[in-house]
Amino acid sequence: MKPIYMDHAATTAVSEGALQEMLPYFSEEYGNPSAVYSYGQTGKNIVEKCRERVAKCIGAFKTEIYFTSCGTESDNWAIRSACRLRKDKGKHIISSEIEHNAVRRTLEQLEEDGYEVTYLKPNKDGQISVEQLEEAIREDTILITIMLANNVVGTVLNIKELAAAARKRRILFHTDAVQAVGHIPVNVHQLGVDLLSISGHKFNGPKGSGVLYCRIPLRLPAYLTGGGQEKEGRSGTENVPGIVGLTHALEENTKNLEENAKYLNEQADRMTKSILELPGVTQTGDKDSRLPGFCSFVVDGIQHSVLLVNEMNSRGVCISSGSACSASSQEASHVLLALGYDKQLAGCSVRVTLGMDNSPEDVDYATQMLKVSIEKIRSEQVSRAPRLEGRVTDIASENK
Ligand code: PLP
8 A cells, every 4th residue: 555645844746737848858858047058948938937937926027036056045045145146244143043954054054154043942842023023133144045835834924014124124034935835825925025945856847946136226246156157146058857847836825825724724623623632632733824634743751753753654644743854853942942842842743644635534543543643652661661661761861
């Protein structure tokens, strides 16, 4: 039996429509868009058409869309180039404690280069207040980067209000919208952000495709230098099939946002309600402002979520312990720690992210299996308690 895939926040399958539109650009219309002959011009034309189509989906102008290779690249480009652009104004950046590693690691590297970063602590739901942000702003603040939706607990943050506070002080605002675009309505001008990152494979587009939105008239310094593609900003021959696939998938998802969200939320609510019947299970993230189909919990009495993920895998259901990048890590999630959970609970976070390919029967089966798995692991741990106790103490003392 094919496993049931319930880790759509990690990645998604390329949609049939996106695949069909991509196919000719691999082996028939394969010209380099920079070339002047007809093959090249076909490539150039489709890339420009896609720029327009993507812009329409997020309420942007065509000239504000830059194609990249992934969400990580978009985050890196936005943050590093914003710093270069504002280098005469200061070296202070504001972010949050719950960002994806694509932002965290970039900021850490900038700190090594002499930048100072203030990481705002969210409340238990994963929200950051305007007052907190305003308090952190300094004369030398050049950039604020706070995500639109969190990849571990599914909270959708109040970016519109936060970006408005930044704009009042003329500070650049970037948001990592990798988990949000294609799943909730995103209109860049309504949000009021200067920079926004998108990744194609999170909404049924292909891996290796991304977008950076950059508000005009802002012009970011080049991130990749070379042949001058993407208006000199991001050199490198365009990934034409990837751009086509991302565009098709984004259009498809944008058209069906409301209908998809209704279905996914119904399924997620049923699963969440049932899982919360178990003692010692707590829902994480914001209950009222969350991504559609996003179920996230911390489970007490289990040593690490990897045990649960493995147990579910053996029962034919693919779920996650948090972000895909740290799925195999035994460390507690930095997001859960930031939300105030203790080390034990933060180490046992579970993320089930549903997609339109999950039937109600799949959801019911997975819910049942999750409950059985939690109870099984808990009872095994109790029967092995003396050995585990020793290990827990060892781990605890190592971490001091
Ligand atoms: N930002 C967030 C919030 C993510 O969830 C991810 C991927 O999981 C990324 C950035 C990185 O995107 P990509 O895999 O396209 O590099």
